[in-house]
Amino acid sequence: MAQNVNKIKDHVELFHQPEYKELFANKKQFEGMPTAEKVKEVAEWTKSWEYREKNFAREALTVNPAKGCQPLGALLAAVGFEGTLPFVHGSQGCVSYFRTHLTRHFKEPVSAVSSSMTENAAVFGGLSNMVDGLQNAYALYKPKMIAVCTTCMAEVIGDDLGSFIGNARVDGVIPQDLPIPFAHTPSFVGSHVNGYDHMMKSILTTLANKKDTSNGKINFMPGFETYMGNLRELKKLIAALGVDGTILSDTEMYLDSPNLGEFSMYHEGTSLEDAADSCNAKATIALQAYTTTKTLAHMKKKWKQETLVHRPWGIKATDEFLMSLSKMTGNPIPKELEIERGRAVDAMTDTQAWLHGKTSAIFGDPDTVMGVLQFMLEMGVEPVHILVHNSNDEFEEEARELLASSPYGQQATVWGYKDLWHLRSLLFTEPVDFMIGNSYGKYLERDCEIPLIRIGYPIFDRHHLHRYSTIGYGGAINLLNWIANGILDALDRKTDIAGETDISFDLVR
């Protein structure tokens, strides 16, 4: 099976070579696989209502979860601040997973270090790993801030981050004034959205420099934002309204960095000075609710700030966001945004016939799902299955309220805390026209023959989608583009058999 270096076959071609075919056949025999007929019979049964009931009776087992670990979110929050190095107190394997997960989505290097805990640390505690790790990380990478979070192992043995970091300062291995926010992020509870929230709160409370007078600014918290185009869109809207604002965790340059021929470990982000001053702002607007819950509560209670949540997906929510900004600043909404709005409405009108009345499933993080729902209901799409693994009561109530407010939301069911194997049963027993979700939905697409429109996180198997926006009027056009053209692609695939189905293989759609 030696490869010819002048003609390397990628794995798509390679595994169809006779030697591999033989190897796979032998493997099947060796493993004592059931017959093809038996496999088919069981596969068919798993599509039935009978199997769905058994599947939904499942309690202790998760199959194909639709969520990530808490530290993953903590990393994303941290890299949006100037000169910040994420430090994961735990094993190497965990932090490798977080780095690759983010890199596979953003196609950018994501730097994070770990305290490399092994069996020793699990038994005796991770103090020396933490102290040595902080010393090495600071000496090697010269960060302006180190943001520490934990993995399951450190949490199970109960390592005390605050006192460990204090010990490192007493030992003099790191400067006394180096900011080191820390967040406990055990992954046996919550998900990446909670990890984001915990780290954001820790960074802001660590840096906060409260003064007696307001700085007159407005903070904007994007949340666990994976569309870098959204940060650009947000900045554009803020500038158009003449708002003096601070984006809290501005990941745009880190996760969509220009290639200027030189590697940089740190990129521009929210300056530590602006982050420290954010407690003196007159208000904070979060663009996601469930990734910023604790941070917003802290700002409201301790900083006495006005806090709002605006999720500007679709026309109505973008209107509300802009009107809110206009009210807060006294500045009018400029003509250029009115024109943009008109373009989005025009595009939606052009395409509505293809989407109106279509049924859909959607899975993902709570805020993404809410944003997509807002847009789909505006287009007359009828959601049927809404599945959120990292759910919570507030999200479910908000989603049900939104669905109840629209004639198109009446047949929807919100499935909280369910995984993608549950969704498979739903799609087989109650099929829909298309589904929206992340790349993991491609297995459902293949299995259930229901087109997948990739919106959410992670998107590993398509390039550059994260560079676009989903918010604002520009974002509405992008959503429309992805959904409508996904439906048309599926229609072309369904009508492309010459002499059989191609009577509807139309040039004009």
Ligand code: SF4
């Ligand atoms: S679940 Fe825990 S142990 Fe597993 S990768 Fe996440 S943090 Fe590490």
